[in-house]
Amino acid sequence: MATIQPIAGELEPHPDVALVARVRGGDVSAYDELVRKYERQVFRIAQHITQNREDAEDVMQDAFLKAYEKLEQFQGNSKFYTWLVRIAVNESLMRLRKRRTGRMVSIDEDVETEEGSVPRDLADWAPDPEQNYTQAELGRILEKTIKGLPPGFRVVFELRDVQGLSTEDTAEALGLSVPAVKSRLLRARLQLRERLSRYFRRGKSRKQPAAKEPSAGKQPSAAEEPSAARELGAEQ
Amino acid sequence: MTCTEFLALLDDLIDDSVTPEMRLELQQHLGLCDHCVVTLNTTRKTIEIYRSHEIYDLPAGLRERLHAAIMARCKKGC
Numbered sequence: 354m355a356t357i358q359p360i361a362g363e364l365e366p367h368p369d370v371a372l373v374a375r376v377r378g379g380d381v382s383a384y385d386e387l388v389r390k391y392e393r394q395v396f397r398i399a400q401h402i403t404q405n406r407e408d409a410e411d412v413m414q415d416a417f418l419k420a421y422e423k424l425e426q427f428q429g430n431s432k433f434y435t436w437l438v439r440i441a442v443n444e445s446l447m448r449l450r451k452r453r454t455g456r457m458v459s460i461d462e463d464v465e466t467e468e469g470s471v472p473r474d475l476a477d478w479a480p481d482p483e484q485n486y487t488q489a490e491l492g493r494i495l496e497k498t499i500k501g502l503p504p505g506f507r508v509v510f511e512l513r514d515v516q517g518l519s520t521e522d523t524a525e526a527l528g529l530s531v532p533a534v535k536s537r538l539l540r541a542r543l544q545l546r547e548r549l550s551r552y553f554r555r556g557k558s559r560k561q562p563a564a565k566e567p568s569a570g571k572q573p574s575a576a577e578e579p580s581a582a583r584e585l586g587a588e589q
Numbered sequence: 590m591t592c593t594e595f596l597a598l599l600d601d602l603i604d605d606s607v608t609p610e611m612r613l614e615l616q617q618h619l620g621l622c623d624h625c626v627v628t629l630n631t632t633r634k635t636i637e638i639y640r641s642h643e644i645y646d647l648p649a650g651l652r653e654r655l656h657a658a659i660m661a662r663c664k665k666g667c
Contacts, residue, residue, distance in 0.1 A: 381664055388659055393647055400645040409645070410655060417659045471596070475624045478631050483638050496644045514636045539600045546628070546635040553631075 369433040376424060388417055391434060394516055395441045401507040402445035404500060405452075412448055416441040431525060435518075438526035442508065472543060474550040482553030498548045506541040513538050590618040595625050603633060 375383035392413060399412035420427075420437050427436055483491050499507055512523040513534070524534045595618050601607045602615055619626050647655075 381660065384663055385656075385660055388656055392652060392656065393643075396647050397643070397645045410651070414655055414659055418662050421659075421663045472624070472628045475627050477627050478634060482634075483642075488642075491638075491642060492644055495639060495642055499639070499644070510639070515640055535600065542600070542603075542632050542635060543596075543628075545639070546632045549635055549638070550631065553634075 367432065370429065373424065373427065373429070373433055376421070384421055387433070391437060392417070394434075395437065397511060397515070398438060398441050398508060399445045399448075401499070401511050402442065402504050403448050404504075408445075408448045408452070412441060412444045416444045419444065432522065435522050435526045438512065439528065442527060472547060474547055474554070476550060476554040478550070478553040479555045486552075494549070494552050498545060501548060502541055502544055506537050506544065509534055509537040510541040510545070514542070590614055592618075592622060592625055595619075595622070596628070599629065599632065602629065603636070 369387065372383045372387050376387070395416055396409055396413045399409035399416070400406065403409050403412060416437065420440050423440075427433065479485065486494065499510070502510070508527065509523060509529075512518045512526060513520065518526070520531055520534050520538075523529075524531045527534070529537075595615060598607065598611065598615060602612070607615065619629065
């Protein structure tokens with residue numbers, strides 16, 4: 354099997370650096386590798402912002418095409434993925450603007466909400482509470498819960514906590530300051546925790562939240578989904 | 590340390606970016622405050638649950654279709 358041997362004594366660069374160099378040299382198959390490596394993450398970011406599957410598919414496609422087209426502009430002083438996320442976020446916001454007839458949509462405004470800044474539900478959770486739900490039920494609970502957060506919170510939580518980016522890379526990808534990322538992350542974590550407590554608190558029977566929360570037991574209808582306009586309104 | 594002060598450092602504690610001295614202060618507060626113990630544990634669990642369940646996954650068929658479309662356009666030079 355052919356392997357690439359690192360040159361002795363040389364620091365190994367991030368694997369994306371070599372892939373980007375190959376793409377610049379005309380090797381489309383190297384771009385294929387980058388697409389496969391990051392398509393899921395880009396799709397999830399687009400879903401978090403647009404809250405619409407079709408839009409997220411379009412954004413994913415457009416973001417990768419735009420990144421390919423603009424690869425010459427990629428300086429290499431930031432990570433390729435951070436640069437790609439920035440393109441995907443901009444594409445997602447453009448898609449939202451189109452849907453909302455040109456209304457400005459931004460994730461870089463600070464979100465004035467006190468919700469979740471002070472924990473109110475202080476009941477402890479059952480041990481491994483997620484095991485009280487089927488995978489499908491759990492998926493719907495997690496989706497419904499994160500949808501209730503403002504888009505700027507969702508995307509910070511996704512990048513930092515789900516995808517594991519550093520605070521600095523998240524800030525760079527979103528065009529936010531480091532303190533803004535930190536502030537959003539804390540509030541996102543606390544708001545999610547507060548909302549999940551309804552399902553996971555100790556002594557909670559799995560039937561109760563399903564009865565209280567209609568979409569926990571079936572596909573959420575459009576009417577049940579939080580209005581994206583309302584969410585964004587919270588940012589104004 | 591008050592609960593508000595603890596909360597302000599909650600993320601640093603979760604992300605393991607506190608100094609040993611600060612960690613000691615936080616631990617002392619946790620020894621006295623059940624509410625902050627619950628907040629810390631359930632916040633950690635929240636992150637763990639979201640990290641281990643992909644809520645917006647691309648089905649394989651869709652991945653391939655989107656992937657083929659992207660590559661076809663790239664080969665044409667976009």
